Amino acid sequence: MQDIIAELAWRGLIHQTTDEQQLRRRLTEGPRVLYAGFDPTADSLHVGHLMPLLMLRRFQRFGHRPIVLVGGATGMIGDPSGKSEERNLLSVETLAHNVESMQAQMRAFLDFGSGAGQAVLANNYDWMHRFGVLDFLRDIGKNFPVNVMLAKDSVRSRLERTDAGLSFTEFSYMLLQAYDFVHLHKEFGCELQIGASDQWGNITAGIDLARRMHGVQLYGLTCPLLTKSDGSKMGKTESGALWLAPERTSPYKFYQYWINVEDADVVKCLRYFTDLAREEIEALDAARAADPGRRESQRRLAEEFTRLVHGEGGLAKARRASDILFGAEIAALSDAELGEIFADVPSHEMEMQSLTAGLNVVDAFAAAGLAKSKGDARRTITQGGGYVNNRRVAAADTTLTASDLASESVMVLRSGKKNYALLRFRR
Template identity: 55%
Template sequence: MNILEELRWRGLLADCTDPDALAQRIAQGPVTLYCGFDPTADSLHVGNLVPLLALRRFQLQGHRPIVLAGGATGMVGDPSGKSAERNLQTPEQVEHNIAHIKVQLTKFLDFDVAANPARLVNNHDWTGPISFLEFLRDVGKFVTVNSMIAKDSVRSRMEDREAGISYTEFSYMLLQGYDFCHLRKTFDCELQIGATDQWGNITVGTELTRKKLGATVWGLVFPLLTKADGSKYGKTATGTVWLDPKRTSPYRFYQFFVNADDADVVKLLKTLTFLSQEEIAALENELKANPGARAAQKALARAMTLLVHGEARLAGALKASDVLFGGSLDGLGAEDFQDIVADVPNKDFERAKLAGAGTSLIDALVAAGLAPSKGQARKDIEGGGIYVNNVKVPDIARALTETDIIFGSYVLLRKGKRTYAVLKLV
């Protein structure tokens, strides 16, 4: 199966400038391709995964991927898919972001393999030295305003009289088009890939390269990563899901994918993982037969967390997730526990009460909101439904003492299978 066939069955081939000609070119041997990422933050996010993993898919089949960091375009701002002007970043911000993103890229692409190493370039290297007059003569001359206005990203903004579009953002597609032309001339790059919202910018590049260099290049785009209801995938109620563990912890990253809706999970397995057709078909059948087991979601979450964060952090995320299903706290890291604490009700509790003989567990259950009264707390303990740090409590006389404190400041209480509360000692 060649790369285009793989993209097609995974649902990743939304459009291509000339699919038949590109298929013929790929049949002749490896191509050099690129995808650009503007460094708008110091981390990539889940929304970047489709094009980033597509570069990996191409590399695994012997093609030569180029990652373009938008050191120049990142200071301008892409209007594609945006209803309002972006805030301009300083050169220092852009450089800071690129430095952090470089580290993340090594998790997905092989920059050291001898046959077809990935390459990282920065478009500021060739755009920065050009004067405004040179740019108008060498690039602007080949692109008509008529074609630029016809692009969806521009037309939608021009129709909004209040927001409009600045000349800065209007010029963005010229910069991206020039990138493609430069990469074709310098590295023999023949293909640019991206999401469907980049179609207008990509086609500017294919036309500019044809007119300026007389060379054939192609553009290929993937569908935007969306849920079954049409909303963008990659955000939660608390915001963007980042690839940097300092921004989104491995536990929360795992939880994001394990909570995928049944209507979305098969598509996500196809677009984001490297599981085979047979493996995904088996998970789809299991989903239909036993949706409550969430085997497809667990496979997705494991695959993505392993890919982005590695084995050790996957193990930590699995351990933390297991705790909320009654698993042992042994071996759980402090950072993972902090993530758990954020997911369950917290109650400030005086540390001094745990000194010496401690305080009654019955009183603590009422204080934590796990029991409406002392009488109910007694019944819950007698019924075997109360746990301290996920260890069942058999005795109504049980006291909480300093020996129950975990991670320096907490006691984890549980009622039944899934009702948790955390005493935060102050």
């Protein structure tokens, strides 16, 4: 079989593996079963989840069988890995809802059809919820030396802090995840677990458990965390994570995020998130080095990634919105068109009468929420930072009338390069 490890390696997706030579041999000898787990912490996946999820997809394309595990059980406990503080427990109803939503999204990334490599959707709640405490402690807990558990980074870093503790509940998280691996091995012959680098401790815990309980050798592989060249987290916006659910992060915002990726990070993202071939990515990188101003890499990344997550339709909307927002004067559009293009833009209602009577731009900007106060609005406009329908406002004493509408009843205001707000005029 084709060497998936080599593929992942050039993409920079391998952070750590257990016994790489042995693992590579297993994976080239024949199709294997592997899994990655996702706890239902929200009702949508975000880009961070895509690192392992897309990795599963790559494995599947190389002929292996992926299992996506949604942690209906582990989500009830809370993974301390990579978390600096104890988390609040989610309610059972919330968890059930989250599991359902996340599973629905995952279906788009893997092939769940028939055939040897068909993906499997699993939920550890199914096998955990009837596991009795006594049985669990005797059969599973007995295999975990506490000193080893204490040595794991996820635990140690929390114990070293004086301002944040670690409950027994979170402490025992790794037992559950370890058991998942053993269970999936028994049930599906799963022998590899992948995850982000902060999952290393939990993965090795599962490998140890399998060896102790059944004397079998399992494998682990982690991918790097998604970070920018300056070390900060990638995939975060001012308003939080970059979600896959279009209701949470619109295709436009998603597209814009990737269009704006810094030069230093763009190649990495192309390798991580697109299916482009190595030669193509290298060509894009070379083109970027030669003429960074064209930002071909960013365009391509945004395009490929938006298409992958939101489909052709989502990509088309995102591009259209981008063209208009960063384009020329906005005029002769319909309310419906504007509504769609500016779906993300905050809007404020005003009486049509106030417009027909003549509306001062300063008041309009303040009302639209683009300025903290009228003084702030006046300042922005005086400095040349105010735009109506993408046309710069010349002076602060400009009066807007019905002829300044971009469509039947909507006016598009902008402060600076990309802060938009809509004013909708009610009759």
